[in-house]
Amino acid sequence: MELHAHIPSGPLAQKWDTHxxxxxxxxxxxxxxxxxxxxxxxxxxASAAATLAEQGYQVTALCIQDSPRRAHSIxxxxxxxxxxxxxxxxxxxxxxxxxxxxxxxxxxREANVYRxxxxxxxxxxQCVAQGVPFAREYGGTLANRSFGGALVSRTFYARGQTGQxxxxxxxxxxxxxxxxxxxxxxPRREMLELVVINGCARGIVTRNLINGDLENxxxxxxxxxxxxxxxxxxxxxxxxxxxxxxxxxxxxxxxGFANPCFVQxxxxxxxxxxxxxxxxxxxxxxxxxxxxxxxxxxxxxRRDPAAIPxxxxxxxxxxxxxRFGNLVPRDVASRNAKKQCDAGRGVGETGMAVYLDFxxxxxxxxxxxxxxxxxxxxxxxxxxxxxxxxxxxxxxxPAVHYTMGGLWVDxxxxxxxxxxxxxxxxxxxxxxxxxxxxxxxxxxxxxxxFIIGTSIAHYLSSTSLDYVTxxxxxxxxxxxxxxxxxxxxxxxxxxxTGKKATVTTMHRELGNLxxxxxxxxxNRAGLEQALxxxxxxxxxxWDQVCVPGTGHELNQSLERAGRVVDFIECAGIMLRDxxxxxxxxxxxxxxxxxxxxxxxxxxxDRYSHVSVWEYRGDEEQPMLHKEALSFxxxxxxxxxxx
Amino acid sequence: xKTINLTLQIWRQKNKDAPGDFETFTLNNISTAMSFLExxxxxxxxxxxxGQEPVAFDHDCxxxxxxxCGAMVNGIAHGPEPETTLCQLHMRxxxxxxxLVIEPFRSRAFPIKRDLVIDRSALDxxxxxxxxxxxxxxxxxxxxxxxxxAKTAELAMDAAACIGCGACVASCPSGAAMLFTGAKISQLSxxxxxxxxxxxxxxxxxxxxxxEGFGNCSNERECEAVCPKAISIRHVARMxxxxxxxxxxxx
Numbered sequence: 001m002e003l004h005a006h007i008p009s010g011p012l013a014q015k016w017d018t019h020x021x022x023x024x025x026x027x028x029x030x031x032x033x034x035x036x037x038x039x040x041x042x043x044x045x046a047s048a049a050a051t052l053a054e055q056g057y058q059v060t061a062l063c064i065q066d067s068p069r070r071a072h073s074i075x076x077x078x079x080x081x082x083x084x085x086x087x088x089x090x091x092x093x094x095x096x097x098x099x100x101x102x103x104x105x106x107x108x109r110e111a112n113v114y115r116x117x118x119x120x121x122x123x124x125x126q127c128v129a130q131g132v133p134f135a136r137e138y139g140g141t142l143a144n145r146s147f148g149g150a151l152v153s154r155t156f157y158a159r160g161q162t163g164q165x166x167x168x169x170x171x172x173x174x175x176x177x178x179x180x181x182x183x184x185x186x187p188r189r190e191m192l193e194l195v196v197i198n199g200c201a202r203g204i205v206t207r208n209l210i211n212g213d214l215e216n217x218x219x220x221x222x223x224x225x226x227x228x229x230x231x232x233x234x235x236x237x238x239x240x241x242x243x244x245x246x247x248x249x250x251x252x253x254x255x256g257f258a259n260p261c262f263v264q265x266x267x268x269x270x271x272x273x274x275x276x277x278x279x280x281x282x283x284x285x286x287x288x289x290x291x292x293x294x295x296x297x298x299x300x301x302r303r304d305p306a307a308i309p310x311x312x313x314x315x316x317x318x319x320x321x322x323r324f325g326n327l328v329p330r331d332v333a334s335r336n337a338k339k340q341c342d343a344g345r346g347v348g349e350t351g352m353a354v355y356l357d358f359x360x361x362x363x364x365x366x367x368x369x370x371x372x373x374x375x376x377x378x379x380x381x382x383x384x385x386x387x388x389x390x391x392x393x394x395x396x397x398p399a400v401h402y403t404m405g406g407l408w409v410d411x412x413x414x415x416x417x418x419x420x421x422x423x424x425x426x427x428x429x430x431x432x433x434x435x436x437x438x439x440x441x442x443x444x445x446x447x448x449x450f451i452i453g454t455s456i457a458h459y460l461s462s463t464s465l466d467y468v469t470x471x472x473x474x475x476x477x478x479x480x481x482x483x484x485x486x487x488x489x490x491x492x493x494x495x496x497t498g499k500k501a502t503v504t505t506m507h508r509e510l511g512n513l514x515x516x517x518x519x520x521x522x523n524r525a526g527l528e529q530a531l532x533x534x535x536x537x538x539x540x541x542w543d544q545v546c547v548p549g550t551g552h553e554l555n556q557s558l559e560r561a562g563r564v565v566d567f568i569e570c571a572g573i574m575l576r577d578x579x580x581x582x583x584x585x586x587x588x589x590x591x592x593x594x595x596x597x598x599x600x601x602x603x604x605d606r607y608s609h610v611s612v613w614e615y616r617g618d619e620e621q622p623m624l625h626k627e628a629l630s631f632x633x634x635x636x637x638x639x640x641x642x
Numbered sequence: 643x644k645t646i647n648l649t650l651q652i653w654r655q656k657n658k659d660a661p662g663d664f665e666t667f668t669l670n671n672i673s674t675a676m677s678f679l680e681x682x683x684x685x686x687x688x689x690x691x692x693g694q695e696p697v698a699f700d701h702d703c704x705x706x707x708x709x710x711c712g713a714m715v716n717g718i719a720h721g722p723e724p725e726t727t728l729c730q731l732h733m734r735x736x737x738x739x740x741x742l743v744i745e746p747f748r749s750r751a752f753p754i755k756r757d758l759v760i761d762r763s764a765l766d767x768x769x770x771x772x773x774x775x776x777x778x779x780x781x782x783x784x785x786x787x788x789x790x791x792a793k794t795a796e797l798a799m800d801a802a803a804c805i806g807c808g809a810c811v812a813s814c815p816s817g818a819a820m821l822f823t824g825a826k827i828s829q830l831s832x833x834x835x836x837x838x839x840x841x842x843x844x845x846x847x848x849x850x851x852x853x854e855g856f857g858n859c860s861n862e863r864e865c866e867a868v869c870p871k872a873i874s875i876r877h878v879a880r881m882x883x884x885x886x887x888x889x890x891x892x893x
Contacts, residue, residue, distance in 0.1 A: 051779040066700060067766050069806055070708040086786065122782075129782035131775045131835045133798040140789030158799060164707055165802060172774030179770040187763070210755055239702040273675035274643060278683055279704045349643065383730055384677075449779045502690045504683070548695045553657065554756040556698055557690060 001256055001614040003627045006410045007111045012633050013093075016115045019411065023454050024461030031056030034460050037204060037219040039191050039246055041068035041174065043167055043441060044424025045225030047448030050173035053182035055453055060217060061174065062189040062206060064241050069171040072227060072239040073444060076163025077284050078147055079155035080127075080441040082120035087144050091152040093117045098634055099150060100439060104404070104432020105586040105602060106636040107259070107610070109629065111411060112429050119446040124156055126449055130169040134158050148285065148437025149329060155438045160284065160376050166441055170448070189215070190559065191246045192485070193478035194222065194253045194420065201253075201420035202468050205478045207486070209559060212552040214479050214486075216470035221419045221456055224250060225448070228403035228425040230263065232567040232574065233519075234511020235272060236400035237282045243563040244570040247407055247426055251573075255415040256408035256612040256625065258428035260570070261578035264402040264435055264587045265520050267333035270384055271353035271397035280399040281384060283377055285437065288326045288333070290361035290370065291394065293317045295345050295354050305347070305355055305393050316340065329639075331434060331587045331600075334398035335520040341397070348395040357393035398520065402440060404431040404586070405577070408612045408627075412455035413447060418463065421455060423447035428610065433586020486551045489561045494544050501544040503560045507567065510537055514571055518578050523591040531575040538568050573613050573622060580624055583607040604636055644674045646738035650685065652697055653745045658753050658761075664743070674734035678721060679704060679711060681733055699758040706730040706870060709805030712812070713758045714745040719809035719868040727807065727870040747812035751819070751855045762808045764854035765822060771850035772843040773826040775835050794832055801829035803871040810865035810873075816857030821865040823851050824881035825873050831884050841888035848885045 008019040026034070034057050038049040041063040049061040063071060085091040096117035101108060128134065128142070134156050135143040147155040158165040177183040186206070192214070193205035203218040229244035230236040251257045268287055269280045294313045301308065316336060318325040326333075341352045362370050367390060371378065378389045385395070407415050407422035409429055414421050424444040431439065468474070494500045517530035541564070549555040584593045584600030585607070593601045610627040647670040655662030669688070672681050679701050686696035701711040706727040713728055715721035721731045736742070746754050751764040790798075802825070810821035827844055830836030836843070859878050866875040 047779070054778045065702055065708070065710055066762060067709075067806065069766070069769075070702055070710045072703060072708070074708050075703045075705050084785070122780075125782040125785045126777070126779060128785040128788060129775065129777045129835055131798075131830050131833050133795045133802050133829065133833070136790050136792040136795040138792050140791050142785060143792075158802075161707065161799075161803065164805075165799075168802065169774075172769065173777075173779075175766065175770040176774050176776060185766075187766075239708065240704060241702050274673055276673055276676050276680045276684060278677075278680050281705050383726065384732065386732070386734060453779075500691055502687050504687060546690050546693070548690055548693065554698055554759060557686075557696060 001416055001612070001623070001625050003256065003408065003416070003612060003625055004410060005109065005627060006412060007109065008411065012110060012114050015111050016118055020454055023458035026457045026461050028056050032058060034058065034221070035060065035219045036221050036223065036456060037062070037217055038223045038225060039204065040071065040225035040227060040424070041171070042071035042073035042225060042227060042424060043163070043170055043444030044448040045071070045223070046167065046170035046174045047445050048223055048225060048423055048452045049183055050170060050177050051449050051453055052456060053177035053180070057456070059177070059183045060186065060219065061183055062186045062191065064188070064190050064209070066187055068174055068185060068187065069168060071167060072242055073167045073441070074164045075237070075239065076441055077160045077282070078286070079145065079157035079162045079438040080123065080166065081147070081154050081436070081438045082124045082156060082442065083117055083154060084121055084124060086142055087153045089152045091154050095152065096120060096154065100430065100436055101432065101634055102637070103436040104434050105639065106432065106604070106608065106631060107262070107585060107629065108430055108432030110631060110633055115451070116430050116443060116446050119450045120442050122450060123442060123445045127166055127169055130172060132158060132165045132169045149327060150436070163441060166445065170445070191226070191249065192482040194249045195474050195478045196253050196417060197468055197472065197474040198466070200418045200463065200465065202474065205475065205482050207482065210554050212550070212555065214482050216475040216479060218468045218470055218472070218475065220465055221421065221459060223421045223423060223452060224407065224426050225424045226426045228406065229567070229570050230400045230403050232510065232570050233400040233514050234508045235277060235280050235515070237266065237269060237280050240279060243566065245563055245566045248566040248569055250407055250415060250417065250420060250422070252615050253417060254615070255417050255420060256614055257405070257573055258408035258610050258612045259405035259433070259577065260574045260613065261518065261581060261588070262404035262433050262586060263400060264330065264404060265334045265398045266401035267330050267337060267398050268356065268396045269399035270381060271348055271395050272350060274350065281380070282399065282401060283381060283396065285330065287356060287374060287377060290373065291326065291356040291358050292360055293326050293333070293337070293354055293356055295340055295347055299345060331520060335589055337396070337398050338520060353395040353397040355393035356396045358389055359393070362390065402435055404428065404433060404435055408610065412458065413451055414455060414459065419459060421452060423452055485562065486558065489547050489558055489565070490551055492546055493542060494546050497543045499544040500546050501540070503545055503547070503557060503564050506537070506541045506545055507564045510564070510568055510571055513537070514574065518575055520587065521589045521591060522578050524579065527575055527579045531572065531579065534568060534572045534575065541565065541568060576622065577611055577613060580611060581607055600639065602638060608636070645671045646674060646733065646736060648672060648736065648738070649741040651741065651743045652757070654697070654757055655754050656756065658755055662754065672733050674732070676733045677704065677729055678715070678731040678733065679729050697758065698756040701729055704729040707805055709807040712747055712807045712809055714747065714812060716743050719747060719813045720870055725870055725872050727805070747808050749808070749811045749817045751817065752808060752811065762806070764856070765806055765808060765819065767854060768819065768823055768847055768850045769826065772839065772846040773830070775830060776839060788834055790834060798829045798832045801825040801832070801873065801877055804873055805871055807870065809868045809870065811856065813864040813868045814857065815862055815864065816860050818859050818865070819851050819854070819856040820859045820878045820881060821869065821873055821875065823847050824877035827884055828877040828880045831880070840884065841892040844881065844884035844888045845892060848881070
């Protein structure tokens with residue numbers, strides 16, 4: 001596997017212009033001769049499909065839900081960053097670039113991140129023109145807030161539903177192209193195979209989730225916009241159908257998987273209420289601006305929080321990090337919360353949560369002020385837990401939220417398979433080892449609206465492709481693989497082995513394994529132990545799992561089973577990657593790599609690279625390749641919060 | 643942890659052409675901390691282990707914003723709690739011994755695909771008819787050049803909060819999709835960006851709504867009562883006004 005990032009030469013600020021000038025074009029009249037497949041209709045997928053169709057390509061877009069409007073980008077609450085500097089507080093493209101690179105703990109490419117910062121402003125223009133009802137000041141200008149510890153106010157927002165509004169706008173743009181006949185929209189489809197012919201991605205095989213039909217879709221280029229793999233942990237803030245199947249299929253077909261162990265764990269989620277918990281809900285981390293995190297000082301103190309006097313409360317973040325207190329970065333807050341819970345000092349029914357207390361803020365500012373800031377969040381919390389945060393402290397717990405790792409892509413967002421592109425969360429490109437708040441929406445839309453068009457034109461103008469039909473042997477083979485896999489899932493060996501388990505049980509077991517050994521804090525022994533359990537788990541899956549029904553109908557058990565098989569495989573690569581990276585960086589602490597104050601210690605001498613994993617067959621171990629990272633415009637500094 | 647026992651009568655239908663009927667299940671030890679969908683998960687786990695086919699239902703974000711989930715619970719879309727999607731409805735709102743009748747959202751325009759899973763693509767086609775502002779990528783003016791009063795943005799946001807779940811249609815005695823359509827027309831007609839296509843949009847979206855077989859509003863306000871996002875029926879009035887203006891004064 002050769003990794004050519006294709007970073008344009010020249011000064012950082014001119015790279016994107018240089019690149020666009022050097023990229024090939026397809027004349028407007030010729031574009032309709034090319035067919036592009038876009039898998040997924042979240043911010044990245046919907047914006048890419050709409051934009052490519054506007055440019056004149058024939059686009060087929062597919063999504064797993066019943067409508068393209070439901071992709072999980074819709075759940076993003078906080079906002080979207082841009083370097084507009086409307087607040088005149090010193091923001092600039094260069095500052096957004098620096099913040100993003102630093103936030104990612106110097107594990108992302110300078111050129112990609114700079115381009116992202118440059119494009120950010122155009123995204124806001126585009127979204128406003130589409131009618132996104134961003135928050136406004138009384139004078140009618142756009143409002144901004146500071147987010148995720150940024151020292152400037154650069155985040156644009158639409159109440160707590162920014163993701164929803166941006167997605168519905170992209171969905172509107174997509175709908176317009178569907179109406180115009182330039183996009184064929186196929187909902188309720190799941191990609192089961194990538195078809196590679198003569199070394200180039202030439203289409204996909206999907207399962208129609210309503211009738212089970214396996215369908216062949218030939219194309220000239222394939223764009224994956226299938227999101228992250230956070231659901232490998234079973235419990236995460238991802239939607240229920242978010243999965244890693246498309247990534248794994250691409251990986252097996254020859255695409256590199258970059259930094260699979262880089263997973264962001266969000267500190268302020270509503271804790272699991274019990275064994276039945278199916279997913280976790282995130283609460284905006286802005287809550288930590290006014291809430292104080294604590295646990296009882298006395299081990300095993302089960303008293304009502306109100307009955308615990310001030311001097312018996314352990315405000316562990318304020319104590320340990322006096323400079324930042326409750327506003328330490330996401331990873332530090334998450335890690336410390338889990339540490340307390342693992343030590344048996346957690347609170348709540350399951351003992352897996354800590355308190356977030358607004359008592360002091362209410363006393364200082366009054367209920368009205370606090371409600372004005374967090375009213376919608378308090379309401380959401382109360383709806384789920386039946387507790388009023390004005391009366392009793394919130395229970396919060398960390399949860400898997402975002403995967404910075406993903407398919408390796410070059411500057412064109414093309415994977416190591418020519419003609420296969422990856423955009424949005426499913427690529428690894430811009431967030432390094434940690435993503436800043438309000439940057440996911442920015443990246444998804446930058447990729448889809450403003451970058452992929454250049455890449456597609458360049459690829460198609462510089463590649464000669466034969467015409468392929470759905471009956472091409474490459475498609476027939478891929479379809480047979482998909483069919484065989486489905487049949488294997490339906491075989492139900494549990495009838496023979498006598499041991500029965502549901503898909504959910506197996507998934508939960510995998511999730512626990514990853515959460516305990518490949519979460520925010522990792523060590524060699526734990527990772528090795530977990531890695532050794534993966535084959536055991538896989539075997540148990542095939543021996544025990546029950547999948548009722550057939551492949552020729554709407555069968556949600558079958559869908560889930562297929563995804564969990566892929567999560568098990570994905571987990572194997574995540575663990576290997578975590579083992580290989582013997583440094584603490586970004587979201588995770590590698591316990592063997594700590595400072596004297598027991599804080600994360602990055603190791604630039606040995607790990608200033610992107611780790612890219614190559615598939616070499618089911619019986620072989622995947623192979624690690626490294627793309628070295630160099631920093632010419634910003635000096636890698638170590639983080640310090642103590 | 644408190645638990646309850648329930649009797650569930652759930653609509654089962656193999657596919658869109660098969661006849662359907664209610665099937666009765668007894669489900670015990672339901673934690674009151676569960677969401678309604680987690681209760682269905684529990685039922686499905688049990689059914690799977692017993693070798694029976696689980697109940698098919700749509701769901702995705704489980705945070706009340708994707709709009710994918712939804713069912714009639716004892717005749718009420720998304721169940722008894724106001725401003726709550728099915729995924730955000732928790733079992734503590736039910737008593738042990740209750741019988742819950744669970745049916746798919748019913749409408750002429752929403753064919754049943756299986757059990758509680760329906761086809762709401764008619765709503766997508768209404769949006770395709772004009773529920774957007776026609777602006778190609780790259781053709782946008784600088785965002786700051788379009789000032790919008792804060793109040794206007796807020797009112798537009800109230801309408802834009804619609805999640806497209808279809809509860810309004812399922813609850814309407816006439817099977818109207820006017821709250822859904824009105825919300826989008828209202829959002830875009832309030833904003834300066836939406837003015838150039840204002841008339842065409844209202845005409846096209848209303849025509850699409852009729853074409854899909856949705857009914858007409860009879861002012862019963864059932865839609866507003868079940869809307870998980872509290873979209874006001876005023877948007878229906880606004881849609882009617884937009885449509886009338888466009889019909890009389892359109893080109």
